[in-house]
Amino acid sequence: MTSRFCRFLFLLTLLFSASAMAVNCQRAVTPLENTICNNDNLHWLDSTLSVVYQQAIHEEGLEGNDKEYREWEKLLEKCTSDTCIERAYYAGISALADTNRDFKWEGKWWNMRAPNMSGGVIQFSRSAKWSETLDIRAWAGLNKDEFTAEARKLYGMLVVERVVDTSNCKLLVIPKKNGSLQVYSNADWGCRMSMPPGVFLDGAYQMAESDPRPKATLLSLGIFPDATLDDKFRALVGDDYQSFVNSANVYIYQDDIDNIGARVISMWVQGSANKRTAIVMYTPKGEIWAGRISPAKEGGLMFSYYSTDGSDQRKMPRTLAGWKLRFLDE
Structure with missing residues (x-):
């Protein structure tokens, strides 16, 4: 066999x-x-x-x-x-879950599974023999909120019957023997209805004073398939590279209406999808086109365009031109 x-x-x-x-x-x-x-x-x-x-x-x-x-x-x-x-x-x-029943409930805990430009932090502010007080901060893009919850200790875990100022949001916090926390919520029928759009509390949490997650790149997010293309894009957009990363709070594939065999990824920030958004289009040959919408200093919106084929927007692919028209009609 x-x-x-x-x-x-x-x-x-x-x-x-x-x-x-x-x-x-x-x-x-x-x-x-x-x-x-x-x-x-x-x-x-x-x-x-x-x-x-x-x-x-x-x-x-x-x-x-x-x-x-x-x-x-x-x-x-x-x-x-x-x-x-x-x-x-x-x-x-x-x-x-092989719960760690000798766990010390202290410190600041960061959600390691939250998407780029999203996150969650849990801090334990008061500890008693049979209970804990949780201070929770969670965000997705510009959507964010803070919560407080009382939890009872049961079989080494924390059971939150209701998060304050939410509609029937329940949590289960499991301390793992590897030193992490695993949080489960009743998202489908409780927490999700009470959280700002895109915000969730579920995930694996790690203790640290500041966010321990590695800095995101378009490569680590899967927007580019390899380092060569990612480096080529960095060279193309220069200092604007981080702005594209910051726009990638939510990102999805979009149709290549030019039919040139390109991969197209549209991305935006939760809570500001009409003002902070971007698009990247590239071919297997290494051709790249990209656009980004952002608030202008004088008000309104500005459009930034980059291409390995030059900066002439008259040569912009129809895919990008159609995307741009969703936000700017001139």
């Missing part, structure tokens, strides 16, 4: 083991499954446990975690009330 086939069998086992975990609410048949599916909080905990389980398998392997999960599942099936089910989920998540 080849090593490639062995890996395939492992991934297949992983797929079926992981997908069998979360309750399928479209096919709920037992009293336990229906209870979970008819309670938003239990449904969220069920989904969270599924994610934690898949991460544990990825990091530690299937055998031990699968056995632990099956043993926990037998305990869950004995529950006949919402309260019992909820506590069972917290106990299962804590066990599968």
Whole structure:
């Protein structure tokens, strides 16, 4: 049996083991499954446990975690009330996540998985035997907000029943033995409705006094596929390179309406999509066209254009010209 086939069998086992975990609410048949599916909080905990389980398998392997999960599942099936089910989920998540129960709740924690020009910081301002106070700051582009929450300690984790001044936003904070924090929110039905557009709290957090994330580049963001093209763009736009990076808060592919085999990436800043936006277009041959919209000092908007084919905007590809017309009609 080849090593490639062995890996395939492992991934297949992983797929079926992981997908069998979360309750399928479209096919709920037992009293336990229906209870979970008819309670938003239990449904969220069920989904969270599924994610934690898949991460544990990825990091530690299937055998031990699968056995632990099956043993926990037998305990869950004995529950006949919402309260019992909820506590069972917290106990299962804590066990599968290998929670650090001796964790020291202190310091400033930064969300390492937040996108470019977005972020989140959690700081613990008051600690008690059974509770913690969280001060939270989160942003996405120009959209930002600050929150406070009281959390209770349960199975070594922090459970936030409600973030102040939000609509039913719940958090689960898990201290990992590698020294990081993992945060899960009930985003789909709670936190997302209360956060500014694009802002989220979920992620892996690392302690530091200042933002520990490496400085983003158009290469690290995946806008350019290799360092050669990224360096060529740096040379083309000069000091404006960082302005393009700062515009890449959200970035998506766009159609090449010139049909020249180019890749086109449009990008913008959350909360200022009509004023801080940019576009990059390049071909496999290394041809580059780029435009950027930004606020002008005297008011209004200004357009900056760059091309390996020269600065004459009359030769601008139709793709860029059409994009420009969305913001400037002259």
